[in-house]
Amino acid sequence: MIKVLELPADKDLAELSRELWVRKIGHQIRQSETKQEIFLANPKDYPELLALVQDWQNGTLAYTIEPEKDPSEGLREGWAAMKQWPLTAIILLISGLITALISFEPNPNWLAHFTIVPFEQVNRGLAYLPLWPTLQGGEIWRLITPVFLHFGIMHLIFNSLWVWEMGRLIERQQSSGHLAVLFLVSGVIANLAQYIVGDILFGGLSGVVYALLGYCWFWDRFAASPQFFIRKPVFIILLVWLVFCLVGGTSMLGFGEVANAAHIAGLVSGSLWALISVKLSGKNRSNMRSY
Known part of the structure; x- marks a missing residue:
């Protein structure tokens, strides 16, 4: 802009x-x-x-009347969005499909395919393999698949709205390739961070959301030419939400536990990736000279 x-x-x-x-x-x-x-x-x-x-x-501005939309126009707009922001749309589509799949199954069979390690219910507890033997067995996909898991429609909607806003911004201002690398790097780091603190049953795009936020915010501060223009109130609101979750606010409200380690790891990885990307592109402020 x-x-x-x-x-x-x-x-x-x-x-x-x-x-x-x-x-x-x-x-x-x-x-x-x-x-x-x-x-x-x-x-x-x-x-x-x-x-x-x-x-x-x-005082002579002629207001344009928005025409009534044809019912099929929504489908055309959806297809246009898929073509314009393909990776953002694919991430949200996969998240929706996997969330629907695990929501309607009576037993957690499909869920166990997407968690960071496989598990099964034994009596009143869970039996699961450690991560390293799981990866040695070839199940590399588990490093990223937990980001597609959501445990409720509000959880999915909240994360999807933020990914839709910031994912499209990165695809438009940079490229789908930039978004793909950021998504994979931050998703894996967020999942590993949450696993390290002792969780295996976790999921959601929240870690990626904070990575996108950190990337957009700090790119504009490291680069000579800002590209994303994330509003300061948006940045502050998401940071306040992160702190609110850290102090147990969601549990007090009855929303359950939150993957705080994934949030923090996502924010840190996205911010660091912004610095690395700006340096690699040669567009950092220290490289720009005035004449």
Whole structure:
């Protein structure tokens, strides 16, 4: 995104922003105490943006009425999203399918195929193999598959929304390859961290969510040219949620235990990967000289 316009902080830009979205002009509004800045996703939209701002300031902005959607349009939009952000869509699709599969089986047979180590119920407890013999036996997929496991619809929805937002951002601003590497690295590290603290029955994309957050946030701070523009309140909210989970807040609310080690490992791995990626790309701020 590129900054194209500054406006006073006391102006309400809600109507202008709505009209821009209706016209499919991708943008972001960043506000401080003294000003509001409009960033455009596509510089080609700049002339139309200026015309709309002038109409809005003159009170003559013509609002576009959104047409009623054809029922089949949702399918076309879904297919378009698959083509535009294929890896993000695939990650969420696999998560949904596996979560549905383990939710409707009476016994945890399928679940045992996706946990970090295989297990079976013995009397009132669990019997399972350690990780290293499991990997030696060829079941390498277990290093990543726990990220696709979710133990409830709200768990799945919460994680999916964040992956959808930040995964698409990385695919759009960089590439599907960048997202694939980050997903695999952070997913494996988050799963191993949770296993090391003594858990085998855990799952979810939360560790990956925090890796995406750390990657986007710290890329913009390490690189000479920011790309993601994650809002500070979003970063703070997710950090507050992480701390809330660490102190047992979810248990007190009756939501059960949370894979805190996976959250922390995801955030750390994503942040470090941002630093490594910026260094490898040669786009870090220390490499940029002013003339």
